[in-house]
Amino acid sequence: MNDDCLKLTTxxxxxxxxxxxxxxxxxxxxxGQHRIATSIxxxxxxxxxxxxxxxxxxxxxxxxxxxxxxxxxxxxxxxEAMLDAVLQVRRRGLITLERARLLSGEIGRVELPEALHExxxxxxxxxxxxxxxxxxxxxxxxxLLHRRGVAxxxxxxxxxxxxxxxxxxxxxxxxxxxxxxxxxxxGAGGPVSRVLPELGGLLHRPLLTLxxxxxxxxxxxxxxxxxxxxxxxxxxxxxxxxxxxxxxQAATVDGRPLALEIVRRLRASDASGAxxxxxxxxxxxxxxxxxxxxxxxxxxxxxxxxxxNTPEQTAGAFAIxxxxxxxxxxxxxxxxxxxxxxxxxxxxxxxxxxxxxx
Numbered sequence: 003m004n005d006d007c008l009k010l011t012t013x014x015x016x017x018x019x020x021x022x023x024x025x026x027x028x029x030x031x032x033x034g035q036h037r038i039a040t041s042i043x044x045x046x047x048x049x050x051x052x053x054x055x056x057x058x059x060x061x062x063x064x065x066x067x068x069x070x071x072x073x074x075x076x077x078x079x080x081x082e083a084m085l086d087a088v089l090q091v092r093r094r095g096l097i098t099l100e101r102a103r104l105l106s107g108e109i110g111r112v113e114l115p116e117a118l119h120e121x122x123x124x125x126x127x128x129x130x131x132x133x134x135x136x137x138x139x140x141x142x143x144x145x146l147l148h149r150r151g152v153a154x155x156x157x158x159x160x161x162x163x164x165x166x167x168x169x170x171x172x173x174x175x176x177x178x179x180x181x182x183x184x185x186x187x188x189g190a191g192g193p194v195s196r197v198l199p200e201l202g203g204l205l206h207r208p209l210l211t212l213x214x215x216x217x218x219x220x221x222x223x224x225x226x227x228x229x230x231x232x233x234x235x236x237x238x239x240x241x242x243x244x245x246x247x248x249x250x251q252a253a254t255v256d257g258r259p260l261a262l263e264i265v266r267r268l269r270a271s272d273a274s275g276a277x278x279x280x281x282x283x284x285x286x287x288x289x290x291x292x293x294x295x296x297x298x299x300x301x302x303x304x305x306x307x308x309x310x311n312t313p314e315q316t317a318g319a320f321a322i323x324x325x326x327x328x329x330x331x332x333x334x335x336x337x338x339x340x341x342x343x344x345x346x347x348x349x350x351x352x353x354x355x356x357x358x359x360x
Contacts, residue, residue, distance in 0.1 A: 109202030
């Protein structure tokens, strides 16, 4: 299948509650009831939101309410059918709804629209214990992407979600073989288009999405700046800019971990929020795919920092990111229609959110 889809992303705190339940459980129950093609709940390592309260796994007193991010992906009619139930959940935080291309089943080479040739974000959704020739599927995918010249990829492990419409939740006891995980990769349109049939042949039940991004920096070299956007589109919906920084946890700036310094500096500014996600495997640039190694003193895993801001805040946020990534990292930007709270603009409706080209 090669079809238009919508990606619903929510950013909130792990202990946020609604009507006596954890917000994460409420949202993932909705995704499961609607048999969404794929959804995933990812725990962050550090971050802050609108109130600029720091949440981090580095301090015991602040690690009980880590930032979390949930993503739900399916064809446009299925997401729109679920949207009203999601918007009825009262919560704090941020929700974005982006348009993408969904690929599943038998995958041939895809001719990307001209707008996608500059840079494309490829996301691969798969189960935690999927394997390819006795190798973890996520490692096999990263190796293939690296060989084919894709700029970078980060593997993120989920703790809850749906995969091919079935709810999969991590439990204390059990193999958790099918709990979702995702690989977020960025590359030029040509290499991404050419690798798609190989990914389709590599995976048993491939499930992929394609989105348009702009590569702003790579290994310290400034390539472009984020697009300048109006505060709202022609329908009155707020347009925000999402900055994403792909780096290694071992990367430092002035002796401090790069990812943590980005979050710290953004928190001291007027940025709306930031979430640092720690991967388990991945690569960027010419560096070979890597993850934690036995007996190593410093963690050597990829980290992904995401910050979503209004157009007015984007220039300042990018200036901070630009300064801190003078030597390391891959930086991308994306335009995202967004709402500051899930209940704040319920009258907007799914059609308005969905009418942005991917």
